Amino acid sequence: MLSLTSVQISAFIGTFWWPFCRIMGAFMIMPFLGNNYIPVTVRILLAVSISALIAPLLPPVPQVDAISFQALILAVEQLLVGFMLALFLSIMIHVMTLFGAMMSMQMGLSMAVMNDPSSGGSNPLLGLWFMLYGTLLFLALDGHLVAIGVLVDSFKLWPIGMGVFELPLMSLIARFAWIFAAAFMLALPAILAMLVVNLTFGVLSRAAPSLNVFALGFPMSMLMGLLCVFFSFSGLPSRYSDLCLDALSAMYQFIGGAI
Template sequence: MLAEYLSVNIFAFLLVFARLGAAFMVVPGFGEAFIPPRVRLAVALGVSFIVLPFAIDQLPGEPATPIELLLLLVGEMVIGLVMGGILRLLLSSLHIAGTIIAQQSGLAAAQFFDPAQMTQGAITSTFMTLMGLTMIFVTDMHHLFIEGTFATYRLFPAGQVPDFGSISQLITDFVQQSFLLGFQMSAPFLVFGITFYMGIGLINRLMPQVQIFFVAMPLQIVLSFAILAITIGAAMMWFISYYEEALMRFLGE
């Protein structure tokens, strides 16, 4: 009897861990490359232990064949990757916004390693991405994500074939939303860049002997930093509201 109890609960735990472990691999904050793998593994195991008593009634029985077990585990991992990947897409909106800001402020040549994207990027995109990660933890959005891990069993029941059409539509919507959010956060700089370049273009036509771009570059950078100081708070709050909205969709609220 004890052996049967242990085998059932170990199977249920591994099934929960397959979904949550895949989500914690890519979710912002926990799935960053600079987080040690042992830390990520410990967090995923701990959350799986917490979620298991609440989700065990919604888990299917143990499959009869290894093929069925493999398909079940793959389906759970796909759902976990979708959940974490969607939130990662929203974080990419900060990278998009920072790249546009760098292009409009003359800082595109100032490249810096972005630890969240694991690639070289403009210094403003790195700054905004790291600030977004900080805001996620400061506003306790990571607690909401942990709560959402259990809620996914209502949206994507375990043991059922995922609706790949709905998943594809969900990912498409969040990709579109991520690009839209990045452009919206950088909209003041797009207006500033168009206005500024039109102004220096007119000055260059009126005074062709002056090296207007050499003179205008320091002014462009100073004004860009001033606009960034004014708009960064609203941009971060905008991002957090979209991030919370995405988590609420997983919670079914």
């Protein structure tokens, strides 16, 4: 007759439960998978499937009672590790949102705001458009598959039970400064072009005070902004692929991986 002890049952549950917590923590905010349009059931089933596939390949997990307070702490740690890993990718996607917001301000479209149900807030129209473009480009580059691969490798590079505070948290905080630098780098050509347009109309307003510069300047700024948006798509995929590679590399190095 088959008999199992509580220790064996706890070990069996922990083999699947700890990887599930880390993967589910990443799927909460990972681009596309963390979107509110993706049902929670799909995310849970995907996390359970990946956990079941990689469980036999993982290093030994800590032997902790599944219903103890220590097990709760360990589950929270795995959620935080997965959350922080996926945060690198979430910051990368929001580079495009900030890029669109900068262009909207220069074009005079900052008042054109669209409600975004996926984030629960309001974003500039171009910001939402570029965010969708960045998400599709990330999927086209198979970035989601690379991210899941890094997440699976994290169990070997940063085994379960290593804790959270030993991670290089300052590198994660530095990414919040990186988002502004990356968005400004993408928007710099359009900002300079719009600055030339605004300077031109400033000179016209001084040379011909009777000219209604506001009636003429707004549509011209809008037209120049649309041209900047059109021409920005020529070099945006290559630059954004570099940003994706940088974000995935930072995500891999965060858990002790060597590039």
